Structures are given as C-alpha cells and as structure tokens.
Amino acid sequence: MPKQRVWDLPVRLSHWLLAGLIAFSWWSVRNDHTDWHIWSGIAILTLLLFRLMWGFVGSSTARFANFVRGPGHVVRYLRGDWRGIGHTPLGALSIVALFLVTAIQVGLGLFNEDDDGLFAGPLANLVSPDTTDTIREIHELNFKILLGLIALHVAAILYYRLVRGKKLTKPMITGRAATDSTAAPMRPGKWWVALICLALAFAISRWVVAGAPPFGA
Amino acid sequence: MRTALLFASATVVFASAMVAAKPLTKSQALGIMHERHEGMEDVGKQNKILRRELAASSPNLGAVRAATATIARHSAEAGHWFPAGTGPELGKTGARPEIWQMPQDFAVKLRNFQVAARALDAAARSGDVGAIKVRYAAIGDTCKACHDSYRTDMHH
Numbered sequence: 428m429p430k431q432r433v434w435d436l437p438v439r440l441s442h443w444l445l446a447g448l449i450a451f452s453w454w455s456v457r458n459d460h461t462d463w464h465i466w467s468g469i470a471i472l473t474l475l476l477f478r479l480m481w482g483f484v485g486s487s488t489a490r491f492a493n494f495v496r497g498p499g500h501v502v503r504y505l506r507g508d509w510r511g512i513g514h515t516p517l518g519a520l521s522i523v524a525l526f527l528v529t530a531i532q533v534g535l536g537l538f539n540e541d542d543d544g545l546f547a548g549p550l551a552n553l554v555s556p557d558t559t560d561t562i563r564e565i566h567e568l569n570f571k572i573l574l575g576l577i578a579l580h581v582a583a584i585l586y587y588r589l590v591r592g593k594k595l596t597k598p599m600i601t602g603r604a605a606t607d608s609t610a611a612p613m614r615p616g617k618w619w620v621a622l623i624c625l626a627l628a629f630a631i632s633r634w635v636v637a638g639a640p641p642f643g644a
Numbered sequence: 645m646r647t648a649l650l651f652a653s654a655t656v657v658f659a660s661a662m663v664a665a666k667p668l669t670k671s672q673a674l675g676i677m678h679e680r681h682e683g684m685e686d687v688g689k690q691n692k693i694l695r696r697e698l699a700a701s702s703p704n705l706g707a708v709r710a711a712t713a714t715i716a717r718h719s720a721e722a723g724h725w726f727p728a729g730t731g732p733e734l735g736k737t738g739a740r741p742e743i744w745q746m747p748q749d750f751a752v753k754l755r756n757f758q759v760a761a762r763a764l765d766a767a768a769r770s771g772d773v774g775a776i777k778v779r780y781a782a783i784g785d786t787c788k789a790c791h792d793s794y795r796t797d798m799h800h
Contacts, residue, residue, distance in 0.1 A: 544692035552695065
C-alpha cells in the first residue's frame with residue numbers, strides 16, 4: 428500500500444512532548460524537584476491548550492469532529508467495517524480519556540500545594556489550605572488513573588503491532604503510514620493558524636502563572 | 645538579651661537531647677514522634693496561611709501575627725523533637741536517619757530555622773509588611789534546607 432501523510436507536525440510534536448513532560452513530571456516530583464514539577468505542569472497546560480485549539484482548526488486528522496464518534500461507529504469498527512485514516516473510533520475513546528484525565532491532573536495541580544506549603548501551584552492561594560489538602564489527595568489518585576490509561580495505550584499499540592501486524596509508533600514519528608487508498612487523504616492545517624494557537628496557549632498559561640483572575644486573590 | 649537566652653537554652657535542650665545517655669522508653673519515643681508530627685503539620689498549615697495573607701493586597705496583620713507566633717513557638721519546641729531513638733527504626737516518620745548520623749549539621753539547620761522563626765515573628769509584631777515578606781522568604785529557605793537533607797516524603 429502507498430504511504431501517505433496521516434499526522435501533521437503539530438500533532439506529532441504535541442504527542443511526544445506530552446509523553447516526555449508527563450514522564451518528567453513524575454520523575455521530578457519523586458526526586459524532590461517540586462519546582463521543576465510545577466513548571467512541567469504549566470508546560471503541559473500550554474500543550475493541552477494548544478492541542479485543544481488545534482483540535483478545532485488544525486489538520487483533518489487532528490480535529491475532534493473528525494474522530495470523536497458515538498458507540499455505533501465503535502461497534503462498526505470492531506466488526507471491521509471502518510475505512511479511514513487517523514484515530515479509529517475505538518482509539519478516539521482512548522485519546523479523549525487521556526486528554527481529559529491529563530487536563531484534570533493539570534487543573535488540580537494548579538490549585539495544589541505540598542504538605543509544608545513551601546511549593547504551590549499558581550492558583551493555590553485562591554483556595555483554603557484545607558481544600559488544597561483534598562486536592563493533593565485527588566491529584567495523587569488521578570495520576571494512578573492516568574498511569575492506567577497510559578498502560579492501556581501502550582498495550583493497545585503492542586497488540587496492534589504483535590497481533591494485528593500494524594505499526595502505529597512509526598507513523599507518529601514520521602507522520603506517514605500505509606493506508607487504505609480509498610480513504611480520504613489528510614487535509615493539512617495552516618502553519619500560521621498553528622502559530623496563533625500557540626501564541627494563545629502561551630498567553631492563557633501566562634495569565635494562569637500570574638495567579639489568574641486579576642492576578643491573584 | 646531575652647532572645648539570646650531563649651536561643652541558648654533551646655540549643656542546650658536540643659544538644660542534651662541529642663546525646664541523652666538515658667534511652668527513651670518506646671512509649672516516650674512514640675509520644676515525641678507524635679508531637680513532632682502534629683507540630684510540623686501545624687507549621688506547614690501556618691505557612692500556608694501566611695503565604696495567602698502576604699499575597700493579598702492588604703494582609704490581615706492579626707492573622708499574620710497569630711501564624712508567626714505559632715511557628716516561633718513550634719520552632720522552640722522543635723529543640724526537643726529529635727532525641728536519639730525517634731527515627732524510622734521505631735515507627736512511621738518523615739525523619740531520615742541522617743539526622744542522628746550528622747547531628748552537628750542538623751543542629752545548625754534547626755537553629756537557623758529557630759532564628760528565622762523568631763525574626764519573622766518580630767517583624768510581624770512590628771507590622772512592617774515589607775520586612776515580614778523578607779523574613780517570610782528567609783524562613784522558607786531554612787525549611788527547605790533542612791527538609792532537603794533530613795526529611796523524606798511521608799503521606800499520612
């Protein structure tokens with residue numbers, strides 16, 4: 428089968444940066460680099476904001492409207508009745524879950540602070556110390572859920588590779604994959620739209636770092 | 645003078661506790677560990693209250709003074725929170741064994757905290773918000789310096 432483009436550069440960069448930053452966040456908080464952990468979380472916030480916007484105005488395979496599907500499509504996909512490129516209807520469920528749980532994790536982190544109150548997310552001052560105690564517990568619990576989803580994601584990739592003989596990792600690096608030639612090709616996004624999304628993502632993150640509303644409580 | 649005396653007595657209490665010849669009974673040791681845990685937790689809570697107050701455009705000085713006085717009181721108590729035999733060998737604690745392996749360094753770091761706590765409390769009583777913020781930043785550094793070397797993560 429001929430190879431064609433399936434993932435554009437913004438999607439691939441978002442994916443690998445997210446994977447790297449989640450790993451770094453985990454490592455840094457476990458090794459007493461809480462300040463790095465907080466900045467890593469803010470970087471993830473920026474990335475998620477960018478990816479969210481690119482999911483509306485990006486390339487065809489990046490857009491949520493093109494891959495988030497109802498249960499009917501998932502059932503048809505499982506029966507082998509699906510032709511397309513990009514996320515499959517089943518894979519889309521995994522993507523949405525990963526995105527949401529990561530967003531919840533970052534959102535909680537913004538309001539979190541450590542036991543000692545020495546390290547705090549940029550919005551922690553907006554809530555009471557008792558609230559941050561609860562937030563800290565949920566932040567730790569939610570990370571376990573995130574790890575579970577990541578394990579499922581990796582297991583699915585291994586399953587496709589070993590059982591179905593389909594390579595998914597390489598296309599996420601090169602952007603190209605052997606696809607069904609009857610499927611509609613990827614329609615790329617515009618580079619200047621990506622830059623606007625990135626600038627907006629940075630601006631919103633900067634506002635959060637400043638302590639939000641009119642900069643603090 | 646009063647400060648110097650307090651400081652000297654806290655250091656003596658601490659030093660004598662570190663080299664106490666008479667070992668603690670298990671229940672005494674567990675009692676101290678409990679008091680230490682509750683005290684440190686309260687220091688953390690007061691720290692969170694202070695950060696919120698000091699981030700506000702006009703801090704509530706009454707709340708600030710209550711917090712700094714509580715931290716200063718706990719910092720003095722901390723002089724007898726770390727006698728030998730109250731480490732992880734006895735029970736669940738965030739205190740690392742290094743506390744008792746490097747007692748001189750630990751004593752210096754604890755003293756730095758006590759000095760910073762009293763300076764912060766003095767600034768709070770003076771009511772100069774600028775000075776309070778400077779002392780607040782300084783005490784945070786003494787917390788971090790000690791916790792980096794002598795405390796592990798302990799989730800309760």
